[in-house]
Amino acid sequence: MSDTQRDGIQEVQPEKVLRFTRGERISHWVHAGSFFILLFTGLGILSLSFRPALVIFGGVQVARVIHRGIAVIFVVVAAGMFLIGDSRYHWEWLKSAFHFTKADWQHISAFPKEFFGGHGDYPAQDKYNGGEKINSLLTIFGSFFITVSGIVMWFSTSLPAGLVRWAYPVHDLSMFVMTAAVIGHMYLGLLHPDSQVSIFGMLSGYVPTKFAKAHHAAWYERIKNQQRTVPGK
Amino acid sequence: MARKTVFVDTSKCTGCKACTVACKEWNELPAEKTHLVTSYQTMKDFTPNTWTYLTFIEKYQNNTMDWYMRKAQCFHCAEPACLKACSSAAIHKTDSGYVVIDQDKCIGCGYCVENCPFGVPKVDEVRKKAYKCTGCIDRVENNLTPACVQTCQPGALEYGERDTLLPKAKARLEQVKKEHAQARLYGETEMGGTTFLYLLFDSPDVYGLPNNPTMPLSLSLWQDFVRPVGTFAVGGAAAAVVVGVLGNLFKGRYSSGSEKRDLSDGSEQEKGGKR
Incomplete structure (x- = not known):
């Protein structure tokens, strides 16, 4: 099945399709890793109940420095990958997150049932289904607002207090939104019986063809054709 | 302990700055390089080591100059924004109305600094701790008056029970109003009623104070x-x-x-x- 051979350099994998390129996977894991470090150091600064856990970083003052250092990675790497890390797919993802089709809305209305283990009816989905697009939007807006408010807080001494005061609720709200989203995201990627196989798309890059057909039929049909017309990439 | 008050009667203040010296002395705060800000004012703002300073405002109208002096320090609000902002439970309020930072718990995040409507607390970036006027809580809890009050020569500062000082302040205001129609009390109701209660000659903004200090909406x-x-x-x-x-x-x-x-x-x- 040369159909699934998306990249000429990579070995032929007849039962698999390439879902995420290396650049996309690096972006995902740098974002995820830095997010969790930021979350744990931030929670320790924000909340006294988490603060004792900061001993693993070497105390609250070290955690404050780590929080800022990792924040730079969180922002710079994520932004940089749009330019150097298989950038085409990054831009495609960004574009698709803002483009909701009728099929996406139908997926979203079937989503609660699916989430709790039932079966909802929805039409063939593209590379990102409606639920994934919502998760993408929460991530995009959460990352944007947490970055902007974080910069304001970092440089608080040279900015007016009236502005800095607003950065605190914005920073926290972004954190809560992204944390709630990541809990659901991890459940679907790791624990949900139907979708947990998708984690391999973020590990090796490949998902079983069967999964692609069942969950992202529209995308699968499209890449089959693309692979014929663009054999090198 | 009943609610205490320090009545700052700016109409009696001569701007001698003895209070600022007494503060440094009692709290063992190092002296800092001063600069000429306006006329006699030598400190622009609070610092981690300067918890009180004098402001000198020159107001010119009708070919005369009004010279307003005010001792600035933490107001010790009844509803303190700093306390609400603190994520380390490092700030507490006493029954007597004092708002105190516990430096052992403080991590120097600066949330109190940004949220105080009067810009009082300051973070020492080396020690990573916020500092401000303690109201000389260590003195008043031992039946002494605050260091600034103790030293004030013209009697512009008075320390006592709020219940006795508030009527006294109002009576004084009536006298002052005869010559200064704009005079008013500041801190009677502001921020829930502040422990440092001011008699001002003019509206608060003339002194660089917020006219209606509030808990920030954010x-x-x-x-x-x-x-x-x-x-x-x-x-x-x-x-x-x-x-x-x-x-x-x-x-x-x-x-x-x-x-x-x-x-x-x-x-x-x-x-x-x-x-």
């Missing part, structure tokens, strides 16, 4: 809405996941024969092949 939104609702939302997401896992378990969807089993088998083969 602070209330943050502490009373975003944090509880956000915690609830994250808890809700976690609960939904637990329900989802249990629901799938109950329906037997983790056991063999499901679609997922076939798929993950394939994936493991693929992983094995790569090794």
